[in-house]
Amino acid sequence: MQPSPDGVSDPVLASRAAAGDTGAFAILVQRNLAGLRSFLRRMGAAPxxxxxxxxxxxxxxFERIGDYRGEGAFGGWVRKIAARLYLRALRAAGRLEPLETAPEAYASGHDAGQRLDLDAALERLPGMQRLCVSLQHGAGYTSAEIALSLGLPEGTVKSHISRGLARLRKDLGTP
Known part of the structure; x- marks a missing residue:
């Protein structure tokens, strides 16, 4: 893994944090907080x-820093934690099912030639497509893991991902 611009890699900082260096953990937080918030908003969470x-x-x-193995970026590891917390919050609120019937803001007033940024394009996806795409491409979950987490058949998850990616490509003007 490449060191960051300040010369200290995530695994080194995590190791220091596991040994009690709160300053090292603060650097990890500083590097990842904004991206983590954006990731959760892309999944559909209110700000x-x-x-x-x-x-x-x-x-x-922080409590489980010793579990981070350094096999990937700390940001990816913490996004998986955040995704699990978000899914639990949706289940607790009883909102997993209604996501599928999200309003179709996409259809009204959409100019095919207009390019949208990724955040706006994700917001226009139906909720379950956005959630599945974000879990796979934002948090690194496999379709099998998403299916297990959401209690859906894996084929349904793959369909949500496929449709969501097709719609994103169309919105973003990419082949």
Whole structure:
């Protein structure tokens, strides 16, 4: 793994944090907090919920820093934690099912030639497509892991991902 611009890699900082260096963990938080909030908003969390979940994910990461093996970026590891917390919050609120019937803002007033940024394009996806695409491409979950987490057949998850990616390509003007 490549060191960051300041010369210290995530695994080195995590190792220091596991040994009690709170300053090392603070650097990991500084590097990852904004991206973590954005990831949660892309999944569909409201800004205030994304902020709370990002903080909860970082607290969990701090408590379990010894579990981080350094096989990938710390940001990816903490995104998986945040994704699990978000899914739990959706289940607790009883909102997993209604996501599938999200309003179709996509169809109204959409100019085919207009290029949208990724955040806006993700917001226009139906909720379950956005969630599945974000879990796979944002948190690195496999379709089998997503299916297990959401209680859906794997084929359904693959379909949501495929349709979501096709719609994103169309919105973003990519082949």
């Amino acid at each position: 205030d919920v994304a902020d709370d979940l990002a903080q909860d994910a970082l607290v969990t990461a």
